[in-house]
Amino acid sequence: MKRLIACCGLDCENCDTRRATVSNDRALREKTARAWSAMNHAPEITADTIACMGCRTDGTKFAFCRDCCEIRKCVRRKGFDTCGECEELDGCPAVGSIFRHAPEAEANLLASKAR
Template sequence: MIAYCGMDCSKCEGYLATQADSEEKREEVAKKWTVQYNTEVKPEQINCNGCKSDGIQFFFTENICEIRKCNIEKITPHCAACSEYKCEKLEKFIELAPPVGEALERLALSL
């Protein structure tokens, strides 16, 4: 599954920890993301079947993610398909998560 931000969910550490239903992997991801994103992430928050799923989603994705909200509102499969691709909101997100920018560039080239 390709997330709204362009990331391949099958390569996401949070998604993989959820699919494995591994508390050990959730702890590893929580520690890593706490440092990487300079915010506290708890192991119990690492539960995600992808931002496009009807199932469980990472708390940030479900409740806070402006990228997800925007794509749902515009009915786009991902940001690279948006007429406003690379908007200010997306640029700020890419600053925090550079792999998102790389993934979206690959998607944009395939359109």
């Protein structure tokens, strides 16, 4: 499985936060901060907080992903790389909320299970 597939199946490689971090793109950091701040009703998300190399890679992590993501915490607690290894994947309400907004995340996890 690609290391840039997050615990929940999202593709970190296509995440604007990671892209802004890798390219050190201030404008993309500002755009992403505005979007994420509005989407999450979180004014504390600013361009200076937009920094991440991916939730399963070494390096900096976005504060939510590092400290608050219940999905990442669960995966780590169970000793998995991703939710795709979990027998409870189909009925999991936490990762299910991701799938409702990003069905490609589920496809990424299912593809990794098939291998």
